[in-house]
Amino acid sequence: MNRMKLMLLAMVLTVVSGCAESSALIKANSTSIRTDIYEELTNGGIVPQGFADLRITATLKTHKPGIYSAKDIHGTPDYKLLLNIDGQAVLVRGSLQNENSESRGLVDPEAGDGIRYRFSKNFRLKSGTHRIVVALPDDEIAVVREITLGEGNVNNLVLEFIYSTKPGKRRLGMYSTTNFIEGIRTIRLMLNGREI
Numbered sequence: 001m002n003r004m005k006l007m008l009l010a011m012v013l014t015v016v017s018g019c020a021e022s023s024a025l026i027k028a029n030s031t032s033i034r035t036d037i038y039e040e041l042t043n044g045g046i047v048p049q050g051f052a053d054l055r056i057t058a059t060l061k062t063h064k065p066g067i068y069s070a071k072d073i074h075g076t077p078d079y080k081l082l083l084n085i086d087g088q089a090v091l092v093r094g095s096l097q098n099e100n101s102e103s104r105g106l107v108d109p110e111a112g113d114g115i116r117y118r119f120s121k122n123f124r125l126k127s128g129t130h131r132i133v134v135a136l137p138d139d140e141i142a143v144v145r146e147i148t149l150g151e152g153n154v155n156n157l158v159l160e161f162i163y164s165t166k167p168g169k170r171r172l173g174m175y176s177t178t179n180f181i182e183g184i185r186t187i188r189l190m191l192n193g194r195e196i
C-alpha cells in the first residue's frame with residue numbers, strides 16, 4: 001500500500017512540476033527582449049541571401065465559451081497563441097468558427113460541438129539555428145525547441161496540439177481516448193514534415 005502511495009505522489013509531483021515549468025517558461029517569454037530577430041511578412045517574395053522564411057500554422061478545437069465559468073476565455077477571440085523566437089515575442093490571434101463535427105472513426109478527439117481556431121504567421125529571419133517557444137498561455141502549456149533554417153529556404157512549422165485524456169473506465173486492451181473538451185496536454189512541432 002505504501003508503495004502505491006509513493007507512486008501516486010511521484011506522478012502528482014511530475015504533473016505539478018511540468019505545470020510550474022510551463023508557467024515559468026510562459027512568463028519569461030511573454031515579452032520581447034529583442035526586436036531585431038524577425039520581420040513579420042504579409043506576402044512571401046524572394047528570400048534574400050542570408051535569410052530564411054518561416055510559416056507557422058496551427059489548428060485546434062476548444063469548448064464553447066462560458067461552459068466552465070463566465071471568466072473562461074476558451075472559444076473567444078481573447079484565446080491566443082504565444083510565439084517567441086530568440087527573445088522576440090508575438091501573441092497570435094486565431095480565426096474562429098463554430099464546429100459541430102461527427103466522429104470520423106472509432107476514436108476522434110475532435111468530434112463534438114466546439115470552437116475551431118486557426119493560427120497562421122509568416123516570418124523572415126536570418127538563416128541558422130534559433131530557439132523557439134510556443135505556448136498557449138491560458139492553458140499553461142509551453143514547449144521550447146531549437147530549429148535550424150537553411151539560407152534561402154521557405155520553411156513550414158506546423159503545431160499539432162495533443163488533447164488530454166478523457167476520464168472514465170479503461171477497457172481491457174484499449175487505451176484511454178483523448179478529447180478536445182478535456183483541454184490540451186502538449187504541443188508537437190513538425191518542421192518541414194519532421195517532428196522536432
